Amino acid sequence: MRRSLIVLAGVVLMAGLLLAGGCAKKTPLNKDQKVYAGKWVAGDGTFIHIYYDGSADVETANTHIQGGAVTFSGGSVKVSLFGIKKEYKITRPPHGEDGEWTMELDGVTYKKSE
Numbered sequence: 783m784r785r786s787l788i789v790l791a792g793v794v795l796m797a798g799l800l801l802a803g804g805c806a807k808k809t810p811l812n813k814d815q816k817v818y819a820g821k822w823v824a825g826d827g828t829f830i831h832i833y834y835d836g837s838a839d840v841e842t843a844n845t846h847i848q849g850g851a852v853t854f855s856g857g858s859v860k861v862s863l864f865g866i867k868k869e870y871k872i873t874r875p876p877h878g879e880d881g882e883w884t885m886e887l888d889g890v891t892y893k894k895s896e
Contacts, residue, residue, distance in 0.1 A: 858871050
């Protein structure tokens with residue numbers, strides 16, 4: 783019985799380490815991508831927060847990702863974590879306008895709040 787508990791604890795520990803390792807595969811933003819860093823909030827309160835270290839948080843009506851990996855490819859930005867992903871088409875990259883930074887993802891305007 784005691785041995786079974788030790789083996790079970792070892793399996794749980796290894797699974798936890800493997801899952802934690804999946805979070806570590808982030809690539810820091812390159813020079814061109816750094817303009818995307820920050821918290822971007824849409825009018826309905828949904829947001830994407832992109833960090834310089836290549837991680838991101840996303841909050842939408844049906845998706846919540848915290849600490850996911852962000853990747854830029856072919857005019858889109860994707861945030862993923864353990865098989866959960868949210869991908870946006872960049873319809874207008876970040877730009878300054880009237881002292882405010884905005885960008886459009888999937889046709890929705892996001893304003894930089896941080």
